[in-house]
Amino acid sequence: MSDYVRNCWYMAGWADEVPDGGWLARRLLDQPWLVLRLADGGYTMLADRCPHRFAPLSLGERVGDTVRCGYHGLGFDAAGRCVHEPFGGTPPQNARVTSLPVIERHGALWFWPGDPALADPATIADFAFCTGPEHLRAHFTMQANYELVTDNLMDLSHAEFLHKESFGTNGTLLRHGRQTVLSEDDGAIWNNWDITQAEPPEWARPMLGEGARINQTLHIRWHAPATMALFITLEDAATGQPIVPAMANPHIITPETPGSSHYFFTREHGPEAEALFRKAFIEEDEPMVEAVHRQLGGEDFWDARPVVLPTDAAAIRARRRLMQLRRAEAGAEPPAD
Template sequence: MSEYVRNAWYMAAWAEEVPQGGFLARKLLDKPWLIWREGDGRWVMVADRCPHRFVPLSMGRFADGRITCGYHGLTFDGSGACIHNPFGNPLPATARLGICPVVEAHGGLWFWPGDPAMADPALVPDFSFIDAGPPVGRSRYVMEVNYELIADNLLDLSHAEFLHVESFGTNGSLFSHGNQTVETDATGAIWNKWDTAGAPPPGWSMPLVGEGQTVDQSLHMRWHAPANLALFIRMARAGTGGQDLIIPPIANPHILTPETQGSTHYFFTHEPGPEAEALARRVFLEEDEPMISAQAAAMGETDFWDMRPLVLASDAGAIRARRRLMQMRRAETGGK
């Protein structure tokens, strides 16, 4: 598996996942971490491993921004420093925890696992649309596959014609009347854009559109490295230049953060209520995940490029994103 890109923002959690007055324990990029909010409102992220005998600090006691190891009582604060040694003797400089810069933005907590001096909050991808519209539910699940395979899937929306026929199908319009473009914007984001014309997706024919009517639909997926994606959907009556919208524009985050090389935290939003969350989980867990899991099993430990994949025109966005990650890895490792 490829090494992680380090000098980039990843999402660790929705801020609401962290219990008030407590901490959240989560594995991110193969390492266990603790996240909590200090009394002054700052967020901190420290390694969930005592440097003494390496047990998880999450098994210990937490109070007032201090975590005490449940094994031998060493206590650490949010800076990673050991502030109490019950045995009294001086401790070496190694008696501290690893830390990561973490900031709150768009309802999420974002961490920078690379050079802290490069952790500019202005580089957090723009997901401001999450709070700009009506209230949404925020959810997460763990998909048991590598994050790049999930990003490939999201950057190739043509799979919806086959895998999401009932839930998200486009009635063949991607192939019969679809136009695909791949662009890079000023922020470095890669856009994979499908613009189509044809019959509306299943369930939309009546009463919003009218029997036999056609629609113009845009499906635009935005990718920020390493794997922070957003899908923007517009649907308008055909022939109106995209102005006579049938429904308000839709924007959905699809934010991926590796848990391990073989599992991924998938952060998403949905309309409030359990039914909407269940529909989203159906699409991701019952339709997408089995197929991507089968793909991962077929690849085994072989690198994606070593598999010599057949590349189709619809893969343009995913291939460009993979190449961007390769460039970023080479920059961080000095070309190795």
């Protein structure tokens, strides 16, 4: 089994992915799970395997807040206890499935796979900015390890090379950018790029006039294990007036398996926003990150002896933070500040 950090909040899915009267079946942290919305409006997450003959409970049916196995009819409640034995007997005491608490915050469903006594909902990262109707919630699966996906997001310098056709930074990070990496007391790691007095992108030049310059910020925030938020501003350097409204988007990664990752994000509505998403994520990011995963071929990142550049600072800091958390959970050392 992969060495996942357990005492962290992971995203299971968007709340609107869970159908009323049914469930969301999804592999998370290399195990199959069912996510259910209960009659009282809360949620639960049950292991998708009956303890009797190991059939997927997702092949069964839902009766109220219980799930009944489609193989022999055992029924399990929201806590994972067997509460229905179809032949009238008393369910065996060991007839239960693992149940995890699920918390809804800002339209997302968060689960805690570690010590329940340490699960504090107040430590779920703030994504209040993505709750408006202008945000279309979305999800896809990338065939790469989740830490490689994090590396890609936490090193925004790749936009100069990989996203020439989509974001078109056109060398502004290289010529006018200043990078600052920050760590905060709540465990957040920030990789901030501030661009000043740069040439505007081609699409903005007609509205700014000849010789205009722009200031831009690209700030991305990370919380363990792979919960990120990207904040972008773009303004006229002379007036300080925004050229476009400030943008904020979640980029939340949850391991599906050691070699695949759920990618949760939001985008604006409309065909133009969809086309930009497909270009940047599906045609540019996804093939490259998946190719990196294949090239490693299962080799540990550090064993491969990566060259580390200054622009890697935030990504490396996130990787080291996860290493510290794993060691702490193994009892080897306390979590670092």
